[in-house]
Amino acid sequence: MSIGTRSTLLHLGLIALLFVLAFVLPSYHQGNLARIMVLATYAIGYNVLFGYTGLLSLGHAMFFGAGMYGLGLAMQYGGLGVIPAFVVALICAAVLSAVVAMLALRTIGVAFMIVTLMFAQAGYLTVLYFGAWTRGDEGFVIAQSARQIAGLDLTQPTTRYLAALVLFSAALLITARMMQVSFGSVLIGVRENEERTRMLGYDVFRHKLAAVIISGTISGAAGAGYAVLFGYVGATFTSVQYSIFPLLWVLLGGAGTTIGPLVGTLFMFYLIDYSSGLTNAYMLIAGVVLVLLTLFARLGLVGEIRKRWVAWLP
């Protein structure tokens, strides 16, 4: 069985498993997993840039927020339905990521981190500045009656879970496919040795630009999905915290692996969930576990599995 076939089977198997879980999980965990899948979609978007292209952004919350507010404002003030508003969200995220990329990609390394952080901070302040529409930190709720696609009620738990699964699966399959074609190989080439890649005749800037736009747009799709599935749009989601989360999820799960983002998001979500059940100082437990993982599983969970046991893992 070729590596390509194996990874396709792995991804389809994972999607099938998640589908079955929709009907067997208790409602508490079903709700959690729906949220995790949306956040993992965000992590998948982040992974395109960080894991595969080797560009560390500290400002992805602006892309998540562009999707979230693109959809939220279009529904709230434009009166659009879910699908058209989702398209608006994707356009917002794509345009924002293209503009930011054109400027931020003039820098590399630490400067790139700082520039993306500053852009995201500007995005956050923009949300606050237009508080009359965005309602700032307080945010706004998308009416339950509006959260429907062709009669399907996205507020109904199982429907919501399946919608999150559709979003997650699309992001997973798109990025997995991307990494099987030569475009993905060139991104890895850029990550591993930019100058070598340029001197093999590849336009490094255009590949990085495409990576930022793809990464930003997937992150925006996750933001829009979060808004419509959980009915809330708020400035917190554009704050620096939400730029750090996907970095943590991807690092924990395994940067540059297709399923790492889901594993990392799932792991951290339940780590906090369980430890907060034990003590009020749950961040202490979570922190210690994270430190241990970064010390002993530097490649992340899936990355270590790939290195030690299953070399073909995509």
Next chain:
Amino acid sequence: MILLETKGLTRIYGGLTAVDGVDFALPQGEVHALIGPNGAGKSTFVGMISGRIPASAGEVWFDGQNVTALAAHARIRRGMAYTFQITAVYARLSLADNLALALRSRDRAAALAALDRVGLADRADQMTGDLAYGHQRLLEIAMGVAQKPRLLILDEPTQGLAESEIEGFNALIRELAGETTILLIEHNMNVVMALADRITVLDMGAILASGTPVEIHANRAVQDAYLGTG
């Protein structure tokens, strides 16, 4: 036919003129060696030809067209290939993956064939960073050759190679000679004398002499500047 030509090519670093108005022409199919003492401007000169280093003044013409304004990757696409003086391979990828990027294709048979030309086919699935330095050099050469370039620029390709590997390298270059034009920076005079059709000597950023290996060997100025009196 002239494949590559430079006109008044100049590079100034701060107050230092590393390459000073070099006029150079390379006919199609020739193996041309560029020699000179350290700091003569050889790497800067080929860097400007490939587009890695922007020229301060002057022009580069490739295949009858002025490519001075083109970015490096665009020049490579027109048929140049460049191997680095300090090995620049993808250390964390397998040899086959390195070749896939050079070949722009995932055709495994083609990757193996390219590796076979430098005797590394049996290591195709090893991690490149685990190879000995000499083998990494050979991989770098294989990646250059695999692109089937019209102009292959090699910056000190035999540095770090064992004697037996150098023989293999010489044989490979002789195979390519005729179809591929080769511009070679080389310190090993045995390699230069064995391979080069013509030699250009750079000193202090300018051309000191140019001619056949026999002519260069006999040149008094070159002997004083570089070869010694032996």
